[in-house]
Amino acid sequence: MANGPETPVTDGARRIVISVDAMGGDRGPAAVVAGLGVSAAAFADVDFILHGNQTELARLVDGEAGLAGRVTLRHSERVVSMHDKPSQVMRHGEGTSMWSCVESVKQGEAKVAVSCGNTGALMAVSMLRLRKLPGINRPAIASLWPSRNPGGFNVMLDMGADVKAESGDLLQFAMMGASYARNGLGLTRPRVGLLNVGTEEHKGRAELKEAHDLLGQAAEAGSFDYIGFVEGSDIPSDRVDVIVTDGFTGNVALKTGEGTAKLISDFLKEEFNASVFSRLAALFALGTLRRLQRRMDPRRANGGVFLGLNGTVVKSHGSADATGVAAALRLARQLAAADFQDRLAARVASGIRAGQDAAAEATPSDTATGTGGGTKE
Template identity: 40%
Template sequence: MNSSSVQSLAGVADGRPVRLAVDCMGGDHGPSITLPACRAFLDRHPDAQLLLVGRPEALAPAEGWARCERIAASEIVEMDDPVEVALRRKKDSSMRVAISQVKPADDGRAPADACVSAGNTGALMAVSRYVLKTLDGIDRPAIATVMPNEKDGYTTVLDLGANVDCEPEHLLQFALMGAALVTAVEGKPDPKVGLLNIGEEVIKGSDTIKRAGELLRSAADAGLLNFHGNVEGNDIFKGTTDVVVCDGFVGNVALKTAEGLAAMLSSFIKQEFTRNAYAKLAALVALPVLRHFKHRVDHRRYNGAALLGLRGLVFKSHGSADAFAFEQALHRAYDAARNRLLDRVHDRIVESLQALPAAETPVPVTKTA
């Protein structure tokens, strides 16, 4: 990371309010969802400021809001736009303008500390990578988010769709970034990392997974990671490790499966408690328990995935998010900026890639002040 990138978050530590750039036009619903979410976020975070990006007429309801600035953008990246369209043709899109707010200016400071968008995932990743570039030592950014576990906590999982095919070195980089994320946001100094596989045994899995396991064990031997070993899909929800690493194809399937299962279980419970008069009476008695259950499995609470590995903080919200879910994404971005996630990821990557044998880390690291 160059010096200007490091300085872009210096203001957070200096007491300057955390500033988030928001792509208000992205997602399935646009300003009808993003603006109420932003209003609620500002009410709950008196030390935060928002840069609302979008078409002027769409941002009109935010006129006069305190700690809020509106930035005009004439175009919108639609949810079905190809990546090429978002990257090459829509250069004044709300998505691109919002991401640009995270890029440091000539004085070394960025207008915003993080960016949040509910837009097209592929476009968001491509535009973010083009505008912000990747950290030194990182081949590919990864998408990371949290999933609930039975320990009443969270398991951070990455990658969730940015990279369908991965090399072992990429999985090592994901592990380092995921550990830095958990340390920064959750305050765990030595988070436990697991490699998602079809079994716990070292001999199981594809050649890529076996080689990734070797790299992760080498990193653990060097004191760079707290590597638990292979984990299976159910370990995500057991809370066996703090971080679970996988390629984007597997991670995305796991995420969507978990969301679908939670929705199905909630539907089943509702059906059973409304089946007849006796069931409805039982539902009244169990109402506090049912509400708590619904709260714990509500996927909206976990909305907001970090795009790790970039020279700036970018967070992805579900495209179908409602105002409550989008507000959670804003909160995650705020937390990451306040805890200097960008600097922590950079420091861990530099330290780790310099300590590992050169043969295992073919990407050179150029550390600057």
Template identity: 45%
Template sequence: MSLPRIAVDAMGGDEGVRVMVEGAALARRRHDRFKFLLVGDEERIKQALANHPNLRAATEILHAPDVVSGDEKPTQALRRAKTTSMGLAIDAVKRGDAGAAVSAGNTGALMAMAKLSLRTMPGIDRPALAALLPTMGEHDLVMLDLGANTECDARNLVQFAIMGAAYSRIVTGLPAPRVRLLNIGTEETKGTEELQAAAQQLKEANASLAMSFDGYTEADKLSRGDVDVVVTDGFSGNIALKAVEGAARFVADLLKRSFASSLRSKVGFLISRPATELLKHHLDPNNHNGAVFLGLNGIVVKSHGGASALGVANAVAVTARLLEENLTERIAADLASVGAETIRSSSRRKTAAAQDETAA
């Protein structure tokens, strides 16, 4: 059974057409059900496809004369949405010509275009960017938001938790993922008013949702594997993500320097090479590539700009799995099971509390 075709922004990313086409070809070799709509410079795409006959047989090309640059402001990119490869890939999802879109281009522009074209789902105020992080546990960690929303209220955080849990159930297979809010401590009294209000609402809704909410977690515990979904605002999430990525590079560089420091160290490297290769594989961002914009009326996946062909293939595989497992429908069902009145903003809670106090 074939899946709806996936629109790929073939011009996005640091290396553009070559890597995006190679990644799609690798994904196609792994899963012959995949079909593609490659969007971008038609001649360049045809040249790249010449080396991949298996992909060419499952691909259509949509010519796009323009490309969104990496430093382009979202407002500028929006004005050119109808002529850029990124904009036309998203528009293909809106028109039903593709089931999902993948791009390695400008994140801000991709978010702006996707939100304007596809709109947010009923019951979702803001979409969130979610990604998978490696852990010491059996499963990767879903973390959101990672930069789409710098400021969030309690209502947003609760919606993010619902969406993140639905995503986690698909990628991990867990029936009830463990969900926590990122905070500066695990005590109930820690954190902002928004965090405390979100925690209270999630506790109240816990029984209605296919997840297990268990309070707060701290940034130094993200890699332990004792939580499946971590929810935060985009400002804190982006900082935490880059700190994790920086720590991983630090460890890798430190090991490389240590093993090259002496002859004895080089011999030690040869002995321990299987373990270091396993560590390298675990920390390689290409093996966890594919961040998802959750909460839209359609699936849009962001590949890392510097991803290799393997990374692009993994992003495509994530996209296909979300299509196959009906991510959008799952989120809608979870929102319906909770009910709009259960998800409240902290300002509404504060107003109600003030009214009760005045009445008393």
């Protein structure tokens, strides 16, 4: 039986509470609640605040035996659709399941918010209710990208929170991305690369060259190794752990990768169904194909994290099924257990100081008077 509006039950041990928007996804609340069931079975220390139509959700939650006593329902009359404009949601979003979901993090009831809803609207609501961390110019969306690294993924940001980024923004993205890689992928000292049209230092726009210098100077303060410029072919490689870029480039790369993966999958299906012999070959290769499918399954990497806010928000893919929702919840639980938000805020603060120091070293007045031409130790 689902709990009412009271605080989720605890057993005396440390409980992690995740706030979940049940209504925003393409597959409806049934897929979200099924994902909660998968997550609850995997993690005994997690409780949920579930936002949406209470009558519908109570029926779905009661059908998942593993959710008994672990879900608080919060009724919301309205839903943010995939077609709603962010500006409209900012003005009239109060009372929606998305707004209520983020509000639970703002009020300290939950550590992380998770939603499958409209990305632009979710970012708008998150910025309005949670606000940016001190010193952050632009928040960023970080996503996991399948790679050849031992953990199977790289981190890439920004994936579309803002289409542009100045050199200082890219420095902040690097700091936040490195912190995410430490807490989300367990990397002690992530390797950070700056996406460019080539690896040579003379290539790229002026803001990229400026960011290149800033990242090199701030690497020690950020506890990451800066490897310099990387190219598009490096995104899935084992050469780098965190790829930094602006939101326009990142989003284009993400959609291109998703489209290419689907195209390859469609081509394989067509070829293996082309004749009797190819269907027989598919039977012999069935085990290999299933392993390949598991490695390429986008549901394993479901969950983009909004970075740079006073609270953690995980954006699940709109079309996520129970497996995809459970993956987003697993990521949310991992970040909450690692106290990611506090660590991120501390790292951002150190990065801002490092960036200010780097900028001070290169001011024209310093070089003109001969007082600051060298590099600080």
